[in-house]
Amino acid sequence: MNTGETGSSVSPIDAEARLQLRLLGLVKIVYLLKTVWAVIAALLIGAIFILLAGGNPLEGYSALFRGAFADYWGIGDTLVRMSPLLLAGLAVIIPLRAGLFNIGAEGQIYIGALFATIAALYLPDFLPGFLRIVLCIAVGALGGALWAAIPGLLKAYRGTNEIITSLLLSYVAINMIGAVLHTWLIEPGAPYPYSREVPEEVILPTFMPRTQAHVGIMIAWVTALLVAIMFWRTTLGQSIQIVGHNKHAAAYAGLNVKRLTVLSFALGGAMGGLAGVFEVLGLKYRLFDHFSPGYGMQGIIVAFLAALNPIGAILAAIFLAGLQVGAGSMQRATGIDTTMVAALQGLVVLCVAMGLAFKFHPDRWRRRIAAWRRDR
Amino acid sequence: MFEFLINPAQLADVLSTALRLSIPLIFAAMGGLLCERAGVFNIALEGQILFGAFGAAVGAYYFGSPYAGLLVAIGFGMLSGLLLAILGISLRVNQIVVGIAIILFATGFTSFMSRLLFPGGGNSLTLDGFGPINIPILSDIPIVGKVLFAQNGLVYGALLLVLAINFLLFRTRAGMSIRAVGETPSAADAAGIHVFRTRYACVITGSAMAALGGAYLVLTQVLLFSDKMSAGKGFIALAAIVLGRWQPKLAFMACLLFGFFDAVQLRLQFNNPEIPFQVFAALPYLVSILALVGLMGRANPPSSIGRPYDREMR
Numbered sequence: 001m002n003t004g005e006t007g008s009s010v011s012p013i014d015a016e017a018r019l020q021l022r023l024l025g026l027v028k029i030v031y032l033l034k035t036v037w038a039v040i041a042a043l044l045i046g047a048i049f050i051l052l053a054g055g056n057p058l059e060g061y062s063a064l065f066r067g068a069f070a071d072y073w074g075i076g077d078t079l080v081r082m083s084p085l086l087l088a089g090l091a092v093i094i095p096l097r098a099g100l101f102n103i104g105a106e107g108q109i110y111i112g113a114l115f116a117t118i119a120a121l122y123l124p125d126f127l128p129g130f131l132r133i134v135l136c137i138a139v140g141a142l143g144g145a146l147w148a149a150i151p152g153l154l155k156a157y158r159g160t161n162e163i164i165t166s167l168l169l170s171y172v173a174i175n176m177i178g179a180v181l182h183t184w185l186i187e188p189g190a191p192y193p194y195s196r197e198v199p200e201e202v203i204l205p206t207f208m209p210r211t212q213a214h215v216g217i218m219i220a221w222v223t224a225l226l227v228a229i230m231f232w233r234t235t236l237g238q239s240i241q242i243v244g245h246n247k248h249a250a251a252y253a254g255l256n257v258k259r260l261t262v263l264s265f266a267l268g269g270a271m272g273g274l275a276g277v278f279e280v281l282g283l284k285y286r287l288f289d290h291f292s293p294g295y296g297m298q299g300i301i302v303a304f305l306a307a308l309n310p311i312g313a314i315l316a317a318i319f320l321a322g323l324q325v326g327a328g329s330m331q332r333a334t335g336i337d338t339t340m341v342a343a344l345q346g347l348v349v350l351c352v353a354m355g356l357a358f359k360f361h362p363d364r365w366r367r368r369i370a371a372w373r374r375d376r
Numbered sequence: 377m378f379e380f381l382i383n384p385a386q387l388a389d390v391l392s393t394a395l396r397l398s399i400p401l402i403f404a405a406m407g408g409l410l411c412e413r414a415g416v417f418n419i420a421l422e423g424q425i426l427f428g429a430f431g432a433a434v435g436a437y438y439f440g441s442p443y444a445g446l447l448v449a450i451g452f453g454m455l456s457g458l459l460l461a462i463l464g465i466s467l468r469v470n471q472i473v474v475g476i477a478i479i480l481f482a483t484g485f486t487s488f489m490s491r492l493l494f495p496g497g498g499n500s501l502t503l504d505g506f507g508p509i510n511i512p513i514l515s516d517i518p519i520v521g522k523v524l525f526a527q528n529g530l531v532y533g534a535l536l537l538v539l540a541i542n543f544l545l546f547r548t549r550a551g552m553s554i555r556a557v558g559e560t561p562s563a564a565d566a567a568g569i570h571v572f573r574t575r576y577a578c579v580i581t582g583s584a585m586a587a588l589g590g591a592y593l594v595l596t597q598v599l600l601f602s603d604k605m606s607a608g609k610g611f612i613a614l615a616a617i618v619l620g621r622w623q624p625k626l627a628f629m630a631c632l633l634f635g636f637f638d639a640v641q642l643r644l645q646f647n648n649p650e651i652p653f654q655v656f657a658a659l660p661y662l663v664s665i666l667a668l669v670g671l672m673g674r675a676n677p678p679s680s681i682g683r684p685y686d687r688e689m690r
Contacts, residue, residue: 049488052492053492101472101476103476154668154669158669160668160669160671161614161618161668163419163472163611163614164611164614164615164618164664164665164668165665165668165669167608167611168608168611168612168615168661168662168664168665169661169665171607171608171658171661172658172661172662172665175654175655175657175658175661176654176658178652178654178657179652179654179655179658182652182654183652294483297479297480297483300476300480301480304473304477337488337491337492339484339487339488339491340488341484342483342484342487342488343481343484343485343487343488343489344484345480345484346477346480346481346482346483346484346485347481347484347485349476349477349480349481350459350477350478350480350481352477353463353469353473353474353477354463354467354469356469356470356473357463357467357468357469
């Protein structure tokens, strides 16, 4: 038996105890990497889908990976795609830390984009460009926050189920943007509804030459960092999480649960709003009807994948963005339809949800390891 | 703008459209209600409608019969219910998380598979569907006849389902067990009711009902499959359950109300081409939200809803 590296003074019993502790640590790490196993499982099941579609999974996945990460332009595209996914993820994470499900980030994205477009088109020319950009971003975030405050308010003061209202409000928002585009903002003579182009001064600069990677991406990263700091270090962040753990205890401790309910929803909505802002100012320069391919719902995938950790959300968003960007390369290389990635994303959430069933019970594992060592 | 509500012929038309549009809501709401009465939150209705629609298209396309479509739709619904049951009842994962996961999976899976299984995609299908069944004599009654007695079989099926669920929940022993399991599972367990078995049964059949809502859309309305065709209906059905205070008859009326507003907005779109159609298209969603908000008094859901039962924790 190995007596351990600390020297001969350690008795074999101590060494055995230490070994068992180390094994326990190992098991814990396996549990902590749960999300990774879930993603691997999803990729394996996805391989079956590729086979069904008559493709070669290895070829498909490697084309997908190369398209998303292997060259400069791929990385640029992936980062561009990451920005709305990350912000939509944060839009889900913040209220969910308070125990509230925001599944209407899609609507908040649209309202944010609408507010920012209006600001961009109608802010007076004499203001310096930088100030106009800041104002557009602020107005867009405010729009998203106001829209999200509705389900928050209804939940806090009427007890209305926020899952239903936040989602249904998305449909209202999307139709609202359509109506506004049709009547007011539409570019004269446009073949389908889109707004005039925003002035050059408010367009976000890019930071990777010859790609579309705009500064909004960096703002999204900084925002994720700020959200993380909010949860670790600020009273507000702590209060939100206390509400999430136990509403009644929070109220008993003197926290204003209703206010925090509205606030967490509004903060989440601001994130969704930002996602919409950057799509307009950083990428499309116009407001288009139906411009979001479901970023709001995909934000839920980001949030689950990240286990509600704002920093983890950056990784999760890069992963999802990579899948979506690589889908095109996969289709060109192997002929597998890009919607395969949509199915894969669904599998990822499902596997992550299944992973939630496995919780690490230290005592149970301690006993199990001890029994196993005894048998040997 | 609202003249059509006075004109008898047009009113009959709007009412029959209203009934037509409320059917998927009724199927989904009855399915969801059964799950919730047994204490399981089925937020996945939206995804199950989509699964049902997809299954119906697969069955009808490959076997050439709408009846086969119905069966495959039920199969898909039951499988999604089984998934919800295993994760949300046995493995005790948060049922809302599982529900959302099922919705997202249904969205991705059906859009990929429909491109794989249907040449030219689900949008280019023209499936064999169910036609209207005119009930002799009754269907000749003015207005009412056209609304109630000249519909397809699934419409009659949905109406019967409401009565059946109501009967099951309040007039049978099984219904008593279901409600007990949804209120206080520990007491039900002590009384010898199989909590897990009851919940599994309710979730699986309830999910199949929601899938029938999707099958109805495909086999009687559009005869094709398109991505995300459930378009929020599952969530409107959830709103109808709350609005109906977990009573089948009231939830049914809530579905009719939502269907009516949907029919009205369609008519308004048609009558007012100068107004952007989105103004009217938002109406059913808005009405559902307002109805939830305006709900008078407290609506009390089954008290153990969403809480997985654990025999060791009492």
